Amino acid sequence: MSRLLKRCAQGVRVNIVPGLVLQSIACVVVGVYYFVPEARGAYDWIAKVKVDYGYWYSAVTTGVFGGLVPFLYLVSVGKVERSDFWAVGIFFLGAWSWKGIEIDFLYRMQAILFGSDNQALTVLKKVLFDQFVFCPVWSAPVTALLYRWKDCGFSWRRFKRELDRDFFLLEVLGVLVAIWVVWIPGTAFIYSMPSSLQLPLFQLVLCFFVLLVSVIGKKRVDKVLAES
Template identity: 40%
Template sequence: MLLPLIKDAFRHNLKPALALQSLAIVLVLSYYFVPSTQPAFNFFADLKSTYGIRYAIISTAIFGGLLPFIYLLWTGQIKRQPVGQLIFYVVLWAWQGACVDVLYTYQGIWFGHATDIATLATKVAVDQFIFSAFYAAPFLTLMMLWKEQGFNAVKWKASLNRSLFMLKLPANIASNWLVWIPAVTAIYSMPAPLQVPLFNLVLCFYVLLLAVLNRDENQ
């Protein structure tokens, strides 16, 4: 039962994954090889350096929460509790922004800021096989399930069944690796002040693309 779910998750995420990874690679290459892009990169790097975790909280709330919510609302994909869903998306991604910023900060402290293969591989492994597998993916899965249950704690608790933990959650984690392992490799290839800004752009693009694909499938 698990393997078909993983295959379906991979199929569903393949196109957005390739698009997301292409975007991340283009941004990294632009930073290192296109001098005319430096003012834009420096602008975001300065913001991140100046405001630190506050920047991560606000920017991730906007790029991961507010902008996708506006698109979902505009395209009619949010049909109930719009105010509640707005608060949910913004608060959820503000929290995730703080968590990601802490992760990136400590990865730099623990492993340094070099971009050699060994350092990148170590950071990606910690990010995806510890942080993502044991916290981010399960947490987001549970939070999205709570939203799907209309923010009803009783219904949400009733949905926490064996199938969720033995099938859906592992499939989500596996498909998450397809999407994010190449993406975070690109993110960790950037200087520390640009890692959260790049994460924000990639996240926003990914969430919006998923929303577009889901809309097309439902039409």
């Protein structure tokens, strides 16, 4: 129990400052949309592209923001070994392209379930469903598993050794706490936007969040491997 509480506290401590930065970015984007009419044209153009291309837009742009940009950053700072270049690059692009389709579907279904307006009650329902149903049941476990597999060098043997009780109790919970710290306020901003602009705002915050998960996750695995 003490290890569990320690991991939760660590997740909050590590993510609180980056989370505040990401939430500030989201706040500025939302504020500009509602209070700077001169900028509305750019938002409308993005919304039109999103509507015109549907899930293709979701896959390609999320692959770029959540996959390609963070991957290129990690390469530039030496966090990706030359021998792993293609494997890690394909992983980032493939995982986050699919994630874009998944999140777009989530947003569309919530619009059907709870409505597409930006009233406080509607936003609250979407945030609660997103963070306390979708994330614990699907998003956090799958993200933790995918990134652990990547950090194990895509070795199924090493990956299977990592799937012990501590992984599911501590690592998955650690990812979930990281998600909550960043995304509970973040999704409130996202769901306050029109439906066609929710995914683009998600992608902007996502780009920085993936960098955070990648760097922190790699450090944890390197520490475990060094001690083994």
